[in-house]
Amino acid sequence: MKADICLVVKDVSKRFGDRVAVDGVSFTVHKGEIYGLLGPNGAGKTTLLNMIAGIIEPDSGEISVDGLNALDPRVRGRVGYCPQETIVYDNLTGLENMMFYAGLHGLSGNHVKRRCRELLDRMGLSEYADKRVKTYSGGMKKRLSFAISLIADPELLLLDEPTVGMDPRIRRSVWESILRLKEEGRTIILATHYMEEADELSDRVAIMDSGKIVAEDSPENLKNCYGPKAVIDVEFAETIKDPKVIIEKIKPYASGGGVIYKDDTLRIHVDNPDIISPKVISEIVGEGMKLKTLKITMPTLEDVFLRLTGRRLAEE
Missing domain, CATH: 3.40.50.300 (P-loop containing nucleotide triphosphate hydrolases)
Known part of the structure; x- marks a missing residue:
């Protein structure tokens, strides 16, 4: 050794x-x-x-x-x-x-x-x-x-x-x-x-x-290797009763299909946030949902885990 x-x-x-x-x-x-x-x-x-x-x-x-x-x-x-x-x-x-x-x-x-x-x-x-x-x-x-x-x-x-x-x-x-x-x-x-x-x-x-x-x-x-280039965090003004509806609407815009809904926030993996953000807002407004904030952030290790396994780190 x-x-x-x-x-x-x-x-x-x-x-x-x-x-x-x-x-x-x-x-x-x-x-x-x-x-x-x-x-x-x-x-x-x-x-x-x-x-x-x-x-x-x-x-x-x-x-x-x-x-x-x-x-x-x-x-x-x-x-x-x-x-x-x-x-x-x-x-x-x-x-x-x-x-x-x-x-x-x-x-x-x-x-x-x-x-x-x-x-x-x-x-x-x-x-x-x-x-x-x-x-x-x-x-x-x-x-x-x-x-x-x-x-x-x-x-x-x-x-x-x-x-x-x-x-x-x-x-x-x-x-x-x-x-x-x-x-x-x-x-x-x-x-x-x-x-x-x-x-x-x-x-x-x-x-x-x-x-x-x-x-x-x-x-x-x-x-850098496994995560998306950026993440869009969308916080809603109220709890979404059926998150699956908006998740399915947003998935086509997400890199690798990476979309998470947790604690009234939608987390979306993207490669071109400046291009994708307006489209995300349009889909949310089109569904009659109230948006509170939208932030563009860098990926975390949880995003890496999602990319590698298809599941959130918190899931058991």
Whole structure:
């Protein structure tokens, strides 16, 4: 393995009964990189992280961390894992949870307690360190799990939906923590269904759907390669009772048939927005619908996902 390579996943597959969770996935992650796994729930992201963490074994293929098989006991101290489902004990305090997991890593003593408090402070939980976890919100429990994943000072950090259930302000603070960890030289795998999270944080993104990686590149390259040239966002003055009618009217003007209706807004993929916009307005007015705003924007990773799969990222 090359010196700058942290993780190699080669032709990995995993099946649960008749369901294929991960299907022939391959990718390589460099040291100090944030590598995003972007896809809807059920795409196979969590199963893939569980295999990288050595929790479950692949049916086929190979996973290596710093040249060692992911199932090698020596790997466990090098990998920190913040799972999607929080595994904390409600009747213990935040600090007691931290010390419990430190003990599982064979760590103890006052210096470990100081480190645990520092990690809790980093996650904005210092004032709650000595309070029972049953008083924590879901977002606080998630941040506690994040802190726990850092106890053993891992080289590789696996984050599974790290900001689910958090309000925008707290989510931003967690993003800042993730970027600081990258600056410290850690390698991070970020599994998320939030396209803006993958776009904001990742050096490279693998888009997953139905257990497969359908595209991989930097966020900017993905948008340039697979996204439309522009997007027209049409906000309506009132909720449309039957969006299918206007969607079918607009589809002929959309690039690749890309039209999404969500939250009283029609999102249209186009190659020539200056030419298409007047036609879109004409169709909307012709249907007797009231237009509130029309904006021309740049494509997002959600637009890329729609182009590649024919579905919205939020669909399950």
